[in-house]
Amino acid sequence: MIAIPGLSGRIxxxxxxxxxxxxxxxxxxxxxxxxxxxxxxxxxxxxxxYVTPRLTDAKLIEEVYDEGYWSSDAAKVRGYTDYRQDRPLYLRTYRRRMRVVRRHFPKAGRVLDVGCAAGYFLRVMQEEGWDVTGLEPSDAIRPQAEELLGAQNVKAGLLGQVDLAPGSFDLITMWDVIEHIPDPVAAVREVGKLLAPGGRFLIETQNVDSRAARLLGKRWQHYKHAEHIYHFNPKTLAAVLAKADFHVLENTPRLGGKYVSMGFLAERAGRLHPVLSTLLSPLRLVSKAAVYVNLFDEMIVVAAPNERAASVD
Ligand SMILES: [Zn+2]
Known part of the structure; x- marks a missing residue:
């Protein structure tokens, strides 16, 4: 039996x-x-x-995303410290990220967020007048999204498992999701089926070739081996999209930052060195204060399906 960092039991x-x-x-x-x-x-x-070996049993993968994932006592290696309590920070982060959506969509349409978690991004899209649908396989967090967005707007499951009408979305998004998906090309192909003509696909994921990743080495905050099974760079992500018949319109680290609490900063500093965490622990006293942090180690990619050549027969 072995222990996986952050997972309660031994497997x-x-x-x-x-x-x-x-x-x-x-x-x-x-x-x-x-x-x-x-x-x-x-x-x-x-x-x-990519990470090898990894969990391949669906039941064990579900365990990764149980309650402990969303309120983790070991967020340095797994999940989130408190995804629900940080709601104001996520809403603020996504309001800022709306700039990238507006660049491609002058007016509201229909959006599908794959892996919508507590529904924070879609809440902001609703505020902007979008018709929203969220897909979330985790039973531990989906009720939060149902409460926030309306139960009819949230579906349980993974892309390809849920019955959604082909060509029914103008925008499909994956925020911090593609690095968790065992077959990313198959997932992007599903996205292609669901997009309406002129539709766009937005992905945010960490960039393993970013300066922060290179500087921090194995201490980079995105190395969480049970859950982040892939680490893309601009080239490998573009290759996945191309294989699924998409092309990249833009790839930017701007707006990839997040509003975080001072307490979060102190906790993450501890990953770099335990002494830093001790030095910064007074920050926990002002832990409600928020600060915008962008290490430029995330990519926000907007892609479009390739035009299909007109059929000749
Ligand atoms: Zn390969």
């Missing part, structure tokens, strides 16, 4: 399965670093960074 050793590259199938890997039972590797064929 059988064979629950972790070695995997090959989830993009090109390549087995040849270059090791970035090892951490407990996990290896973070880069595919020698296509350059995608």
């Amino acid at each position: 059988p050793e064979n629950a972790l399965q070695p995997v090959d590259c989830g993009f090109c199938g390549g087995a040849e890997q270059r090791l970035k670093f090892e951490d407990g039972p996990f290896r973070v590797v880069t595919c020698a064929t296509c350059g995608l960074t």
Whole structure:
């Protein structure tokens, strides 16, 4: 039996399965670093960074996203400190990120948010007049979204499992989601089916080639091996989109920042060095104060489906 950092129980050793590259199938890997039972590797064929071995059993994957994920006592290695209590910070963050939506949509339309969690992004979209649908597989957090957005606007499950009309959305979004999905190309293909003509796909995910990632090495905050099974860079993310018949319109680290509490800053500093956490612990006293932090280590990518060539027969 082994313990996964942040997961309460111990799991059988064979629950972790070695995997090959989830993009090109390549087995040849270059090791970035090892951490407990996990290896973070880069595919020698296509350059995608991924975690192996990983949980492949659906039941165990569900355990990763149980209640403890959303109010984690070990958010440095797993999940969120308190996703619900931080609601004002998330709403403020998404209001700021609306700038990227407005660049592509002068007026409101129909949006699907895949992995909508407590529904914060969609709440902001509702304020802007959008017709919203959220998809959320986690039973632990979905009731929050139902309460915030209206139960009829939230569906349980994963992309491809839920009955949604083809061509019925102008915008589909994935905020901090694609790095969790075992088959990202299949997920993007599902997105392609659901988009209306002229539709856009917005992805936010961490950039493993960002300056912060390089500087921090294995201490980079996005290395959470049970949940972040992929780490893209602009090239590998564009390759996933291209394979699923999309092209990138823009890729920017701007607006990838977040409003965070001072208490959060003190906690994350502790990941860099325990002494920093002690030094910054007075910040916890003003932990309700918010500050906007952008390490430029996230990518916000807007993509569009490729035009289909007119049929000749
Ligand atoms: Zn590969």
